[in-house]
Amino acid sequence: MRMFARLVGAAAMLAVSASAALSSRTDLVLGVVLEPPHLDPTAGAAAAIDEIVYANIYEGLTRIGPGGDILPALAEDWDISDDGRTYTFKLRGGVKFHDGTVFDAADVKFSLERAMAEDSTNAQKVLFSAIDSIEVLDPVSLKITLKQPQGSFLYNMAWGDAVIVAPESADGNKEKPIGTGPFKFENWARGSSVTIVKNADYWGEPAGLDRAEFRFIPDAAAAVTALLSGDVQAFPNLQAGDALAQIEADLRFKVVIGATEGETILAINNGKKPFDDLKIRQAISHAVNRDEVILGATNGYGVPIGSHFSPANPAYVDLTATYPYDVERAKALLAEAGYPDGFSATLKLPPPPYARLGGEIIASQLREVGINLEIVPMEWAQWLEQVFTNKDYDLTIISHTEPDDINIYARDDYYFDYKSPEFKAVMTELDATADPEKRKELYSQAQRIIADDAANVFLFQLPKIGVWDAKIEGMWENMPIQANDLTSAHWVD
């Protein structure tokens, strides 16, 4: 009898879900790994913040589209002076913040000046470093003057760190974000989820969903069961591991492998002996078999890279053949550098699976040429302190997830301690160049310099393994910026 009751219950439940499928759904539950510390993208670097609010709640002057291109957002149009120093933006009229206050040029001036201010904790202050002055011409026009021409200015303004906020609500954005986007913040159940709902007063194309919930699921096994049980209908980036094959075989789901901006590298402490010797770094590059690492660390989904640059970028140059896998060549280089019998070093690994799995493979590959690596696993805080801040390391594996970040090789005192006046000169020139063709040329020079110098071992571009219900359309395939833009996500029958 009890068994019968359970069957009836199950049948009733099936009937319910079947009838629900007949009309298009307008709600969506997305699974994300990390809970953000707060919801203000202008006051923290955590990718988890942008993954919820970017393009959904907040908008900037410009925005990054699904293909990585710069699109107009709150700025409808702009005019760049011939010397590349003055940008005149024409803003959209009739735009309202979620609390009803009207958006105008003064809000833009406020937001940018707030981010640039002395006491600002904006994690990407460098985005605004070229700005000299901001002048409000009228409520929908704004003139920004730069100290020197900056080719990447419109791109910089598209970052989550440069979104436009209102002076009336800016201080409360960490808890209750107020932006101009197609979704409004509804609720944050700490430790559990953030819910956003459709903004009925949106200036642009209205959202295709009435409600979206970002649910925090840190455990990979739990993510898979949440998907299979239907509790969660989309994982923009699923850490499924071995379970992916099972999901791919399931017709209820779509698996979309895309690219991120995450250049994953075997970082080398360039300032430390013996790694300050180019021959040693070349030997390490020759000793690493990139394909094996990609297979082991990303199930084969990572895209090989030969420099610190995304293959999705139009200026990308394929340099993967600079130092091909060649054990003999690696041994010869080691001998030339005075280490015929190799040496010992440490490999410090942060927690993500790509680092832990990749590290073991690389350690065994380097052992082939006589370099014995002691693997030291560490948690994030420890890694940031020892490796990133104090440069107390030999080798490490890490993914640099910020978009367009090749300029970190020009930073003094950065953790891999790479010093190249030539590279710096190229970056300075790039910074002052607005002409797209010239910029492309400079980008390719920059990629070549660090590849030839074997500054680090460039491994692969971190894949984005998107998994969602087969009836959902409009999700991003690639991740040109850290975001889960839901503006065009919707259900189809």
Next chain:
Amino acid sequence: MIPYLLHRLASAVATLLLASLVVFAVLEILPGDPARLMLGLNASPEAIETLRTQMGLDQPVVVRYLEWLYGMVTGDFGRSLTYSSPVIDLVEERLAVSLPLALMALTLSTIIAIPVGVFAAARRGRPADTVAMGLAQFGVAIPNFWFALLLVYVFAVGFRLVPAGGFPGWGETWSSHGQAFQALVLPAVSLALPQAAILARVTRSAVVEVMGEDFIRTARAKGLPQRIVLWRHALRNALIPVLTIMGLQFAFLLAGTIIIENVFYLPGLGRLIFQAISQRDLIVVQGVVMLLVASVILINLMVDICYAVVDPRLRDGR
């Protein structure tokens, strides 16, 4: 009884003070700068310095310790560095999950364990005892996260009777209470199983020991039925070790359930501490650990009082 309680209270305060010193010192020597963690890889040094000042991390250690201590005495546990909301609010939110879950698991494990333990003790050495204790052994040996995943696959993925995880919050209406309760069923079962197994074994050995005492022989000699001998005389006298274990289990269930919380992605206390540690949210770690120390001391005190209730000889305060 009063001097006994006063003595216990004084030792509780001393324990708390000692714990606060240990907790603070350990977190102080832990590597990792919270400001750096919050701002990420590409943050500029100026931004990090500004944030450090805002968070008060530039103050000397002793000043920070004393301020923290003073705050706790006045009921102020500080504000979370990452969440920027008061620690006490965070704990309250998490307790809404952890406390009901711990109570459900403890109730369930007690309901299973005590009868099984008494039953096995009464049939000591016979096949029923062997089977019951074999099952208990099995329950201790099964990793609870594995058992939890199994439950999820059967009841959430297979039958779709309960959600695979998450916690919708208790809400206002009866139906939302029901949903919240449903979300806690599988976690409670997976937590209760190993606890029940341990408790059953303890109950059995305690009852077996008491069964050899003179007063049991006396009870039997005056012709009491086996049922009364077992439940009234034997179990009651065997309860002290059982209560001790239950006290320990409750303290564990309150905050030591991080693995089960991860499997079901429940926003419980265990995950709050874990997240706070990895984000170096020292204020939260300190505050929550101190609250837990306090609750463990309180639970022990309650267990002590329960001893006195079940065993009148202890009421004189010896």
